[in-house]
Amino acid sequence: MTTLLQINASINNDTGQSSQLANQFVAAFRTRQPHAKVVVRDVAAADPVPHLTAERFGAFITKAEERNAAQHAVVAYSDTLIREIEKADVIVIGLPMYNFGVPSQLKAYFDHIARAGITFAYTEKGPVGRLTGKKVYVFAARGGLYSGTPMDTQSSYVRDFLAFLGMTDVQFVYAEGLAISPQSKEAGLAKAAAEIARLAA
Numbered sequence: 596m597t598t599l600l601q602i603n604a605s606i607n608n609d610t611g612q613s614s615q616l617a618n619q620f621v622a623a624f625r626t627r628q629p630h631a632k633v634v635v636r637d638v639a640a641a642d643p644v645p646h647l648t649a650e651r652f653g654a655f656i657t658k659a660e661e662r663n664a665a666q667h668a669v670v671a672y673s674d675t676l677i678r679e680i681e682k683a684d685v686i687v688i689g690l691p692m693y694n695f696g697v698p699s700q701l702k703a704y705f706d707h708i709a710r711a712g713i714t715f716a717y718t719e720k721g722p723v724g725r726l727t728g729k730k731v732y733v734f735a736a737r738g739g740l741y742s743g744t745p746m747d748t749q750s751s752y753v754r755d756f757l758a759f760l761g762m763t764d765v766q767f768v769y770a771e772g773l774a775i776s777p778q779s780k781e782a783g784l785a786k787a788a789a790e791i792a793r794l795a796a
Contacts, residue, residue, distance in 0.1 A: 598682050599621065603638065604690055616768065623794075643703075654667075655669075684730070692736070729764065731764065732768065733753060733765060
């Protein structure tokens with residue numbers, strides 16, 4: 596059975612444009628594969644991922660037998676996030692742009708799933724990601740027009756991070772110009788909807 600993991604990163608929950616685009620795709624995916632398992636992880640609104648601190652990072656690098664109760668809880672939370680993405684065959688990310696970057700909660704999520712020896716390994720030939728064989732769809736919503744410009748550091752960061760963990764089959768769908776004017780918003784969403792329909796066909 597195919598498992599899809601939907602990661603929503605909008606602070607506006609399901610009302611965020613990126614979440615709505617991701618929901619559109621997942622609805623179409625369910626139609627194609629009605630027996631697929633869908634897991635939703637809201638990292639920003641419903642269940643925000645804690646930001647990385649020295650204490651949380653310390654829990655990751657402390658030997659299991661030496662961790663205190665608080666450290667065990669931190670690692671258990673990270674392990675839960677990692678198990679979700681390990682089991683997923685398809686990953687869908689709803690990605691808003693905040694001040695030219697990714698939401699800090701999504702960065703926190705990335706910080707909790709990037710663990711040496713578990714989701715990647717350092718080798719003599721460099722780091723090797725262990726989360727391989729997955730298809731990733733990223734639905735990016737932006738107020739302005741950034742795709743293909745030097746200001747779109749968001750796309751390269753997300754693509755590079757996913758590749759670092761072994762996920763190299765990544766498809767971006769953009770809805771841009773959403774804050775420029777009502778006409779621009781309509782055009783941006785229509786373009787994204789058409790791409791979603793094409794991917795679902």
